[in-house]
Amino acid sequence: MNCPGCLKEKESGFCKKCLKSLFDGQKVEQVLPFNSPYEGNSDFYLEHTKKISISGVQVKYSLRLKNNELQLTHIGGQYILKPIPAGTFKFLDQAPANEHLTMQIAKQFKLEVPANALMDFKDGSTAYIVRRFDQIDSKKILQEDFAQIAQMTSETHGKNYKYDLSYEEIANLIKKYIPTYKIELEKFFRMILFNYIFSNGDAHLKNFSAMQTAQGDYVLTPVYDLLCTRIHSPTESDMALDLLTEGYSQAYEACGFYTYQDFFEFGQRIGIKNSRVKKILAEFNTSNKSVYQLIERSYLNEECKKLYAEYYEDRLKRMNMNVVSSN
Ligand SMILES: [Zn+2]
Structure with a gap:
């Protein structure tokens, strides 16, 4: 054990x-x-x-x-x-x-x-x-998810309201409402990249939140509700929301799925420095020994461990493929 x-x-x-x-x-x-x-x-x-x-x-x-x-x-x-x-x-x-x-x-x-x-x-x-x-100390910290921040509800935007913005639009809300957005946008970029690489296909508006600090301004909350949803729903879409508000990259048009190039463009568009985007991508873009170790040590059954690793490799291949062609 x-x-x-x-x-x-x-x-x-x-x-x-x-x-x-x-x-x-x-x-x-x-x-x-x-x-x-x-x-x-x-x-x-x-x-x-x-x-x-x-x-x-x-x-x-x-x-x-x-x-x-x-x-x-x-x-x-x-x-x-x-x-x-x-x-x-x-x-x-x-x-x-x-x-x-x-x-x-x-x-x-x-x-x-x-x-x-x-x-x-x-x-x-x-x-x-x-x-x-x-x-x-049992005092509740003020916290709002991004559906609340965007003032979107089922009454105003229909029953699919949680899926009605792009990740780029959430980034714009971060810029608008969070004074330390430069740091928070990198955190957000990391979260989106993580969700893609680990097949969390249900990261909708309500799965991102901001909370008040002791100083009274807002920062992103720690992550929650992360799981490889593909194990439970193998035919779901790759991501809950579109990366970009408008259009897809050439690579997306050619492959039909997000690749390195899309995330690079996403990082740039939301205003992260090129060198930082590359650095964060590089951290994710190698198959990471500790990931396999954790999968092996986890409490998943053998069949799901295998699927978890396969889905991970599948996404790494998608990302690596473009690393080669974009250089
Ligand atoms: Zn422990």
Whole structure:
């Protein structure tokens, strides 16, 4: 068994470092002291929680830590718990391990990732847990997603409103509303590139947010809801939103998918210096040994590990192909 937080080799339970980052050092067991919501115990859940959000098929619960134990709560939640989602997508029982692995990989690519791990319910079913970043000392930090920032709702823009802007347009909103946009745009560029390379095809407007700092201005929040969605929905589109507001690159017209050239152009258009765009692309554009290591050590089943690695290689090939031809 590997540490269900960082995936490093460990005999059982969380390593010291993960106990610290997840639970401030409290000795929390990997097994939750209650059953999953599916084994006929919905009354228990109704008593102890308000569902904090239902987005699509994913139900999320709020937890707090008390005396080394995680409890369901409807106030003062410090963690979000995501059990196996219900629905008809493929390999849904692997979704918690997929999200956990993807968030661990995101750390390798310098994305800001809140502490997260895999937990087991008492009945053996798994769940993904992540520490909330939207509160300090139980005070809620002001936070808005980019649908709210763009003032887009289902009433104003129809039921597909979350998919109604391009990534370039989100970048323009970052420039408009975030004073330190030069730093934030690079973060954003990294996120978009990560989503493409790791086949997260559902990074829509609500999956990006800005939050208020102690000084009162806004920065991008850490990442959330990252997973290789292609495992669950193999025929979905490559990206939730178009990269550019208008038109595609010549390479896109020729290949029918995004390549190095598209991301280079995207980086330029949103105002990142050429040398920085190249540097960030270079960090992603080599097959990274630690990615394969993490896939291997993850809690995915063998079939999904194989798919995860295949999809990764597929995207790397797309990006490498153009590296060669654009030089
Ligand atoms: Zn660990």
